[in-house]
Amino acid sequence: MTIHTSMEFRSATLLGTGAGTGFEALLPASPLQPATLYSSGSEIYAQGEKAGDLYQVEFGAVRVYRLLADGRRQISAFHLSGEVFGFEADKTHHFFAEAIGATGIRVMRPHAGIDFSRELLPLALQSLVRAQEHLLVLGRQNAAERVAAFLLDMAARQGDLEEIDLPMSRSDIGDYLGLTIETVSRVFSRLKEKGIVRLPGLRKVKIVRMHTLRDMSE
Amino acid sequence: MTIHTSMEFRSATLLGTGAGTGFEALLPASPLQPATLYSSGSEIYAQGEKAGDLYQVEFGAVRVYRLLADGRRQISAFHLSGEVFGFEADKTHHFFAEAIGATGIRVMRPHAGIDFSRELLPLALQSLVRAQEHLLVLGRQNAAERVAAFLLDMAARQGDLEEIDLPMSRSDIGDYLGLTIETVSRVFSRLKEKGIVRLPGLRKVKIVRMHTLRDMSE
DNA sequence: CGCCACGTTGAATCGGCTCAAAACCCGTGG
DNA sequence: CCACGGGTTTTGAGCCGATTCAACGTGGCG
Structure with a gap:
């Protein structure tokens, strides 16, 4: 182990x-x-x-x-x-x-x-x-808000570049945000659909509309 | 204010x-x-x-x-x-x-x-x-587990007496546990029904079966 | 005694979960 | 170069626990 x-x-x-x-x-x-x-x-x-x-x-x-x-x-x-x-x-x-x-x-x-x-x-x-x-x-935000907050945090810790690396799996993200992998995945998909982010790779996220993410996470 | x-x-x-x-x-x-x-x-x-x-x-x-x-x-x-x-x-x-x-x-x-x-x-x-x-x-426990953990924490901080004071309102407890007041109230009622606690006053809790609470909060 | 904030209980709704299956990514080997 | 295989991710359908909305109870205090 x-x-x-x-x-x-x-x-x-x-x-x-x-x-x-x-x-x-x-x-x-x-x-x-x-x-x-x-x-x-x-x-x-x-x-x-x-x-x-x-x-x-x-x-x-x-x-x-x-x-x-x-x-x-x-x-x-x-x-x-x-x-x-x-x-x-x-x-x-x-x-x-x-x-x-x-x-x-x-x-x-x-x-x-x-x-x-x-x-x-x-x-x-x-x-x-x-x-x-x-x-x-964890106490007061819904799934979309949680993911938005997570992405903004990761971006901030990587120097606010628009393209960020996510070294962790969806399962890790879920267990960090108190969500299931399916919910995390669905939120990512919706963010992509809405043009807020692009997903050039499984573990890469390009933040297109940073301010929209900020509005989401309040 | x-x-x-x-x-x-x-x-x-x-x-x-x-x-x-x-x-x-x-x-x-x-x-x-x-x-x-x-x-x-x-x-x-x-x-x-x-x-x-x-x-x-x-x-x-x-x-x-x-x-x-x-x-x-x-x-x-x-x-x-x-x-x-x-x-x-x-x-x-x-x-x-x-x-x-x-x-x-x-x-x-x-x-x-x-x-x-x-x-x-x-x-x-x-x-x-x-x-x-x-x-x-907040990330991984359900309503009953949250309340159980809260009561155990309060009890521990009051010297593990069986009768504990809750200085805060149900609304405060809800906002601490990421639940609504109604859910907190329902869990309290069920704990009372099951004989796990007694509620001698609105802001007093007597823990009858401490070990059951511990099992609940895992 | 009566008021009013707080607390409890009930019914219906909804967001996220569970279960299930399909799609995708990537390393491996033919 | 491409086919294969296993793990991860995505997507879908139905379900369930907590929330919302609403009504009722209660207790503390002027």
């Missing part, structure tokens, strides 16, 4: 998108910090495991989720290049984290220095605000 | 439930820190206002929420006695906070000291985990 290949890199080659986030201070002293390659679907950590480390996405994407006893899944967040995840309130993971497609992850083991919390707090707060916005979507 | 009465207290008289949370360090130096009384429904802060201060509930309860353009409301959290709220990622409030019933609030203006982040991070992380658990409820 947890086939995860490990692979060493020279950080200089890989840093790229990860640089400039201002968290280099958290990295261990070595300037050649190795990263790990996770193959598609492999587990980064599991619910119940000991927590403490943080993770930064080098490339690829990650889904963080919980399961109910009967298998229902709620993805609480996706993490893209450069983003840091793995925060927990206590020393145990309450969620699962898996790679979406081949993904490079840098592990950061923060030694509890003085700067530690000062660096982390803004990141934790950003995650908090994201989660709270997501609550509004 | 923002009728909010202000009233001075001697902190020694009021601290009570607020003590022992370990955040006295954040309070200004004065040992007689005044608290403020907010009347039922009055606004503590509004979306768009400048943020920065934190707030600790002395007594009463607070709802934190966002609105959609058409008036739909999502309550992202309730805060009870002793709890700290008001975190934001940037220097602007993205949510509204209102008193539920008469509520005493202690304002904490943390001067950006070294300890600041170290004290705040665990609080922020607790809020984050709560929000993420809430996502699972």
